[in-house]
Amino acid sequence: MDSIKIRLSSMMFLQFFIWGGWFVTLGTFLAQNLNADGPQTGMAFSTQSWGAIIAPFIIGLIADRYINAERLLGVLHLVGAVLMYLMYQATDFTTFYPLVLGYMLAYMPTLALVNSVSFGQLKKPELEFGQIRVWGTVGWIAAGLVISYLFGWDAQSAIAAGMLKNTFLMCAVASLALGLYSFTLPATPPAGKGSELKLGQLLGLDALAMLKDRNFALFFLSSILICIPLAFYYQNANPFLTAVGVENATGKMTLGQVSEVLFMLALPVFLNRFGIRVTLLLGMAAWVLRYVLFAYGDAGSGMWLLLIGIALHGICYDFFFVSGQIYTNSKAGSTYKSAAQGLITLATYGIGMLIGFSVAGQVTAAYTTASGQDWQQIWLFPALFAGAVLVLFALIFKNETVAVTGEKSGKSV
Template identity: 70%
Template sequence: MIRARLSLMMFLEFFIWGGWFVTLGTFLGETLDASGREIGMAFSTQSWGAIIAPFIIGLIADRFFNAERILGVLHLVGAVLMYRLFLAQDFSAFYLTVLIYMILYMPTLALVNAVAFRQLTEPKREFGKIRVWGTLGWIVAGLAISYVFAWDGAAAIDAGALRYTFLMCAVASLVLGVYSFTLPATPPKAGAAGTSLGQLVGIDALRLLKNRDYAIFFVASVLICIPLAFYYQNANPFLAEIGVANPTGKMTLGQISEVLFMLALPVFIQRFGIKHTLLLGMLAWGLRYLLFAFGDSGGQVWMLLLGIALHGVCYDFFFVSGQIYTDQRAGERFKSAAQGMITLATYGIGMLIGFWVAGWITDHYSQANGHDWQTIWLLPALFALAIMVVFMGLFRDASSASRSSETAVHSEE
């Protein structure tokens, strides 16, 4: 029974995020007439949320409140903010609201994990089966937008129908907010008040950077977030603009592949090692964008679908295996601090830079009748491949992370 309740929590958590984040760039560009830089600013609110989240969780939630209660409050407030996004008529009003929303939403990713881990008797064995429902929630949201409500068709986008994604997510956030108060009590951890600021944001793990190989991996992780930002920001507007039918529904192929490749990841790491796993992840980013650059909505649409389906390799083989590598290098004492450091560096700093770069390049290659998408995709493709070549030459760590492979569970899509 408890597993079913936790699975529903995860489903709603990621249904909310997937229900508006995927189509955000298309909505802003087509409905609010936002520029590429403005769209980049809106997406970068995820990064600001990731940077601030440890302070909300570590300095407030973990010390004074039950996790399920703060989760409920944040989602109830989030429902109001989502409704305000539904009503927003210009970018300035939208940006301020989405910034506040993401500062409040990003901490809930850690909160749902905390609730789940505290209620499971064998979290290492059981958590993956709970977490997969989050991915399913993201997939269902995308399928609903394309195939149930048809909000992402060309005529529907012109009519402003994507605005209703925020209303849908406001309702889901309201449901999760109320539902959270029915979850089992998850009180503050004993000793949480003694957690230092350095532990919360990962400063205590900076000593890992003294290791040459880990420092190379760390820099590569930040840099590869620049190509990653191009996908989040531009994939849906690109597919919609070139006339691909049901683009949001088709993008759920990425989450489906993510689940499948997650199952293959531990086996691949054990057989080929962490270096080759990371290299394959970086290669997949470059290949994906080359497919986007030369694909089209007609006879070459298979290239676009294959590029989307590579998401599982792109994300799992680099970011999840990177979490495993970090866990292995950190040692028992600094595991939590190390994960906090790499998350802050990638989803905070790296993605913040990435969204700025993606917004600038998208504006630079904007045309009267759309965008020069081939150039827009070729640039991150070449950048990702360049990072891969440098990483291949400099990174020499051949140690296996197979002993930590059971930790291959992530908290974001």
């Protein structure tokens, strides 16, 4: 690996180490350290969605026209370091919420910026980007392993002592490091300097014409709906595993990212052999199975059910979201490629997850009593919801041929 690739891989490692270092344990931290209830937890997690909605404006208005991508990346991570440190010091939800909202508004645009910096430096990005992006997943895994097995912050006794707040301090240091490191990266000047700004292109609205296609319209709707079960995983998985007595829960959850890497390699084979319809259906079916396993698993004899549920993350994410990005790319053609990806991202990580986190918060609150959460009922809700989306999709969506060239894409979690 040449020096440019090593530098880009280091950037990607830190980018996702930061995210994985606090987001996975956020639900547990909110409940244990700040005594947050279900709706408040949903509000905190939904800041990711607000960041995803605002991100196109920051990238389109600033990075694409006025400032080098690596410099904006550095500024945003330095701002993030300050906000992370303040989140580490927060002692109540009222103080914490505006800080996490500000942080996600700063962080979410950096997901596109690290891609822009990478694409700007690679000679053959369509072939080489996957080699860089995989280090982001490694960074996410490393964060979970550090939390569980190096520091033990998610051990039952450590959680009771409030040690999870240290994840924010760790990520503040990492964010400071990445912020300073970004200014040493090769220059990536604004590609759209002097070009006309169109709001429709900024939000991907030019691609709305694709919704005239029944298959794509159904896929678009299903993508939004399946984000509701997805939000339950992000918001509740770590608190659930901790509550039922799973030791080193954060470290064990990295099994999902390992699975993601493996199934990313298998994805082109499935798309070529079985087609987009079967691949998407397998992804949705995995969500149903995962939540059923969570509903009936436990930290004792049912531990294997929980581990399988975590390991299904690769199928859940890759077979639906990544294959969906490939499908969207193939349907868009040259005219709407960028706009279509922007639209599907806005719909899923913006609108879909915003709804999902709210629903997850309300459902969790509905099944919470003075004695704790009824986790079986909490997990059966997204299982049934994902099952309904699966049936709808299976009945209406017609198979299509999708050209697969080994694309690797997108945000990992």
